[in-house]
Amino acid sequence: MEAISALILLTVFTSACWNPVVFGADDASNDVNSALCGVDLRPFLPLPYNTLPNIVCKPLWNSFFLRYSRTADNIFTIVLSAPYTTGWVGMGLSKDGMMLNSSAMVGWINENGLARIKQYYLAGFTPSQVKPDKGELPLTSVPPFVTVYGATIYLAFQLNAPVSSLTSQAILLAYSTRYPNHHRLTPHNDKTTIRFDFAAGNVGSVSSSGARGASDIFRTIRTHGILGLLGWGLILPVGAIVARHLKHRDPLWYELHVAIQFIGFIIGVAAVAVGRSLYDRIHANSPTHRGIGIFVLVLSILQVLAFFLRPDKDSKNRRIWNLYHQWFGRIALFFGALNIVLGIQYANAGNEWRLGYGFLLAIILLTCIVLEALLKLRKAKEAHSPPDFQMNSL
DSSP: OOHHHHHHHHHHHHHHSSSBBOOOGGGHHHHHHHHHHHHOTTOOTTTTTTSTTTOEEEEEEEEEEEEEOTTTTOEEEEEEEOOOOOSSEEEEEESSSSSSEEEEEEEEOTTTEEEEEEEEEEEESGGGGEEEEEOOOOOOSSSOOEEETTTTEEEEEEOOGGGGGGEEEEEEEEEEEOOOBTTBOOOSSSEEEEEETTTTTTEEEEEEEHHHHHHHHHHHHHHHHHHHHHHHIIIIIHHHHHHHOOOSSSTTTHHHHHHHHHHHHHHHHHHHHHHHHHHHHHHSSOOHHHHHHHHHHHHHHHHHHHTTTTTOOTTTTTHHHHHHHHHHHHHHHHHHHHHHHHHHHHHTHHHHHHHHHHHHHHHHOOOOOOHHHHHHHHHHHHHOOOOSSOOOOO
């Protein structure tokens, strides 16, 4: 037993000599950190990633560990390790603690066992806006490398950056258990943002301003979606239904129609205003969604103007006005519904938004079908009913 204990101590001492580690002040977890940071990188990482002088190793989050080494000419060699089964693992650098307009290194082992590591530019919040082979990381000419050793994935890359620019660096960490699809990243299972000082090797929390900024953007996106769904997905369609199926309740139908459509118009304009503010902040790459939104806004403004130019019932232009008002309204409602679907897709809003709007749309369509059937029955009954006064034949 003494010989075995001596052999274990000798192995640990030898591993520490080959792979010296600078640890933080959290003594409670030093044993676990020492075991994970003490892994010998030489068997599975190529040069220059396997022999790092004056290496620093720090636990970051959820068993994510950061190893790095800095030379006198500000070359940072970085090795990120994390638990791995499937999917991808990523590490990004952010200027303000937010995902938007950040750059990240993402690595994975695909279903065929081939290693992949790429830089991505995070231009937006949807998978289509996360651009592969783009970004602003100051990578050196040394190729990045990724591999899996045991149950841990290792992402290795080099940066050429002055240490002053990395003294309080916001680091984005994320992972997904689903493989990228043709290099397009799948939505992450979890993510976090931390502050890291590459000069001192200290881990801190993300700045409150950065956290607030990210929270504000997501709140604005949600507000834009709710306003658009209420205005163009619910209130304006209800106003159109009232105008078509309550004509026999004159003038009630007209008063309800005007009031409902005015409320829907105000909410729709508010949705466009919030969307414009959001675009100014994040410059989201959604030209189709933005273009349809502007088109629908123009149609809705024309409908409001048409209200003030409505001719009298006896005017010869009344029939033309009715056709214009009805068909422009139907076109606006159709493209409004289409834009809601596109907005949900662009924002990657999740199944609850898709199911919620799908249910609302199904209810509106079912209501229209039932009311159309009742309208036809009423017209048929009126056509077959005898007139109130009949002329006596001579």
